[in-house]
Amino acid sequence: MGTVTLTKHNRLFWLGRYLERAYAGITATRPLFEADTDGREGDYADYCRKVGIPDTYENTADFVRRFYFDDNDPNSIASALGYAYDNAIVLRETLSTDTLAYVQMAISAMELAAASAAPGVELQWVLDDIMAFRGSCEETIEEESSRNIIKTGASLERVDLCLRLGAPESTCEKEFGRLFNRLYKTALQPDRDRLNLLVDAVLDKTAPTPDAAVMVQALEGLFPGM
Amino acid sequence: MDQLAAHAGTINAQLARYGVKFGIYKNGQFKERLFPFDALPRVITAAEFDTLNRGLVQRVTALNLFLKDLYGDKKIIKDGVVPQDFAFAGTGYLPICDGVVPPKGIYSHISGIDLVQGKDGGWFVLEDNLRIPSGASYPLIARSLCRRCSPDTFRQNDVVDNRNYGALLRGVMDHVNTGGINVIFTPGRRNAAYFEHSYLAEQTGAVLAETGDLYVEDNTVFYRSASGPQRVGAIYRRISDEYLDPTAFLPESLIGIPGVMGVYRAGRVALINAPGNGAADDKGIYYFVPKMVEYYLGEQPILQNAPTYLPFYEKDRKYVLDNLEKLVVKDVAEAGGYGVVFGRDLSKQKLEDFKELVKREPRRFIAQEVIDFLDLPVMENGQQVMRKADLRAFVLAGETTQVWPSGLTRFSREADSFVVNSSQGGGFKDTWVLSH
Numbered sequence: 226m227g228t229v230t231l232t233k234h235n236r237l238f239w240l241g242r243y244l245e246r247a248y249a250g251i252t253a254t255r256p257l258f259e260a261d262t263d264g265r266e267g268d269y270a271d272y273c274r275k276v277g278i279p280d281t282y283e284n285t286a287d288f289v290r291r292f293y294f295d296d297n298d299p300n301s302i303a304s305a306l307g308y309a310y311d312n313a314i315v316l317r318e319t320l321s322t323d324t325l326a327y328v329q330m331a332i333s334a335m336e337l338a339a340a341s342a343a344p345g346v347e348l349q350w351v352l353d354d355i356m357a358f359r360g361s362c363e364e365t366i367e368e369e370s371s372r373n374i375i376k377t378g379a380s381l382e383r384v385d386l387c388l389r390l391g392a393p394e395s396t397c398e399k400e401f402g403r404l405f406n407r408l409y410k411t412a413l414q415p416d417r418d419r420l421n422l423l424v425d426a427v428l429d430k431t432a433p434t435p436d437a438a439v440m441v442q443a444l445e446g447l448f449p450g451m
Numbered sequence: 452m453d454q455l456a457a458h459a460g461t462i463n464a465q466l467a468r469y470g471v472k473f474g475i476y477k478n479g480q481f482k483e484r485l486f487p488f489d490a491l492p493r494v495i496t497a498a499e500f501d502t503l504n505r506g507l508v509q510r511v512t513a514l515n516l517f518l519k520d521l522y523g524d525k526k527i528i529k530d531g532v533v534p535q536d537f538a539f540a541g542t543g544y545l546p547i548c549d550g551v552v553p554p555k556g557i558y559s560h561i562s563g564i565d566l567v568q569g570k571d572g573g574w575f576v577l578e579d580n581l582r583i584p585s586g587a588s589y590p591l592i593a594r595s596l597c598r599r600c601s602p603d604t605f606r607q608n609d610v611v612d613n614r615n616y617g618a619l620l621r622g623v624m625d626h627v628n629t630g631g632i633n634v635i636f637t638p639g640r641r642n643a644a645y646f647e648h649s650y651l652a653e654q655t656g657a658v659l660a661e662t663g664d665l666y667v668e669d670n671t672v673f674y675r676s677a678s679g680p681q682r683v684g685a686i687y688r689r690i691s692d693e694y695l696d697p698t699a700f701l702p703e704s705l706i707g708i709p710g711v712m713g714v715y716r717a718g719r720v721a722l723i724n725a726p727g728n729g730a731a732d733d734k735g736i737y738y739f740v741p742k743m744v745e746y747y748l749g750e751q752p753i754l755q756n757a758p759t760y761l762p763f764y765e766k767d768r769k770y771v772l773d774n775l776e777k778l779v780v781k782d783v784a785e786a787g788g789y790g791v792v793f794g795r796d797l798s799k800q801k802l803e804d805f806k807e808l809v810k811r812e813p814r815r816f817i818a819q820e821v822i823d824f825l826d827l828p829v830m831e832n833g834q835q836v837m838r839k840a841d842l843r844a845f846v847l848a849g850e851t852t853q854v855w856p857s858g859l860t861r862f863s864r865e866a867d868s869f870v871v872n873s874s875q876g877g878g879f880k881d882t883w884v885l886s887h
Contacts, residue, residue, distance in 0.1 A: 230664050230675050314470070315640050317649035318659045322469055322592075329470045370677075412677055 241378025243309035294339035327358035373410040380404040459490040487878035493860040506753030518558035543729020567824035581732040586859035588647040613857030617654025623849035627721035631684030633657040667710035734783035762813035
């Protein structure tokens with residue numbers, strides 16, 4: 226752990242969360258992107274309701290344009306990447322310049338996608354850059370705890386989305402397993418009651434599974450102060 | 452060189468990839484901009500660098516001796532070489548530092564000396580920056596990227612490697628360290644030079660700390676690490692004196708380290724550069740630097756100042772008032788290209804108004820002859836154009852005093868403009884020192 230402050234823990238965690246929000250946001254809304262390509266209307270309102278963002282969009286085309294590319298929309302993918310960058314830029318000496326560059330490249334690819342007639346191709350680069358960032362973290366971040374804090378942030382975001390979107394139980398269990406596995410390799414201090422609720426919900430097959438909304442609430446409050 | 456120009460697009464794409472930016476406040480908004488880079492380097496021959504090297508080491512050695520004297524015995528004042536009015540009247544002089552000798556007696560660890568080359572090839576010093584000179588990181592990263600983009604260029608030219616800046620800086624930090632970790636202390640992401648702070652932390656292996664990460668206890672500075680407090684032995688602070696310690700300077704500063712000046716005065720932490728260095732890089736004190744070289748070292752200055760006049764002296768004031776239209780006047784309290792007035796650009800009325808101002812506040816200004824300095828080729832829209840450029844050379848004082856064999860060449864992006872500062876829209880080049 227060495228020379229990482231608590232402030233940096235917070236940034237590493239949110240860097241992981243925001244990058245995953247961008248990654249999962251692109252992949253989860255792909256059907257809506259496809260619908261727009263076909264000139265069909267998709268159920269973007271359902272997506273907004275499930276993930277808890279205000280539905281301010283006029284139609285599917287407007288959703289695709291603004292949810293992906295509008296950095297003035299705080300819920301957009303572009304904004305998530307911007308927030309990830311805000312956290313990453315103050316972690317250069319922890320991440321390394323080479324690793325940090327992948328966040329910058331994802332933002333640049335997003336900007337190219339916004340101006341492109343075929344944004345799907347550029348969006349693929351956004352996903353590639355996020356994946357490359359993760360690989361680079363493995364190679365360049367010396368402290369295991371720091372690496373695992375980024376992964377914990379990403380895992381928590383993924384589980385959160387799985388629960389909200391009603392992913393199959395097996396998928397949720399797999400993602401919870403990853404989250405717990407990573408969490409114990411960090412110096413993060415989770416709220417014990419909330420953690421127990423989540424662990425019981427996943428591992429205790431004899432007890433009734435809590436409602437997804439209860440689990441989302443427990444997840445969001447898992448790390449007080451973050 | 453043509454190869455480098457041909458790769459300019461790739462090099463700039465690499466600079467964008469690595470986020471080589473600087474911050475700027477415009478209309479109250481903070482924005483980050485890519486620092487425009489021109490692939491054609493400034494080239495300094497080995498013989499030229501030899502002169503520069505000796506001159507810069509001589510100058511910085513004299514400046515360090517001046518600071519030691521100014522905050523110590525004040526012999527140069529007593530001997531009348533530097534007038535008391537100039538030595539103590541500027542805002543850079545800090546009475547709290549009087550009698551304090553920093554670790555290893557070094558005041559200016561990293562000096563940024565701004566030079567221009569006249570059309571006859573001679574170099575003139577324009578300014579000494581002894582507080583927190585920035586800019587080394589830009590040619591440092593640019594060189595690595597240029598080498599990657601055009602390896603043939605570097606196979607065919609014997610360029611002295613400049614990628615050791617991080618090691619040199621680390622050496623300086625280690626040399627003055629009083630026991631503990633090395634830290635680079637940044638005022639944060641919204642600082643214009645944040646890229647540099649974070650990049651140099653990575654290059655030196657120092658910890659990048661910001662407000663709240665450092666605290667003072669038992670006359671010791673600690674870093675608040677997640678695994679417990681760690682003692683700090685050297686702080687390369689990238690924050691101005693006035694914000695450094697709210698208990699000693701501006702009490703409203705929220706970005707400093709409360710109590711750090713007490714630890715520094717006790718010799719228990721090194722501050723890089725030392726507080727109070729502004730007393731020696733005041734634009735008014737600049738006039739006296741050649742005299743310092745003679746006074747402290749008994750040598751003739753190798754590098755010349757640009758011809759400078761101090762309106763403080765009656766004779767100089769008369770000259771300035773009689774010749775204002777052909778001089779450049781600088782407000783000694785300003786930096787970053789601000790407070791610079793070219794007499795030739797003023798209307799008749801404004802010229803008269805400015806003369807009145809100089810008469811009213813003679814200590815506030817210096818005046819210099821406008822040096823018609825050498826233009827350098829710059830690529831603009833695929834064409835070579837000539838632009839004014841200066842050079843910021845970096846001199847590092849640790850166990851020895853040495854000049855980094857490179858530097859930040861800044862150029863004006865406007866034809867006929869002499870203003871090269873990044874905050875005013877200027878760009879930068881790499882600076883090559885040839886090994887032969």
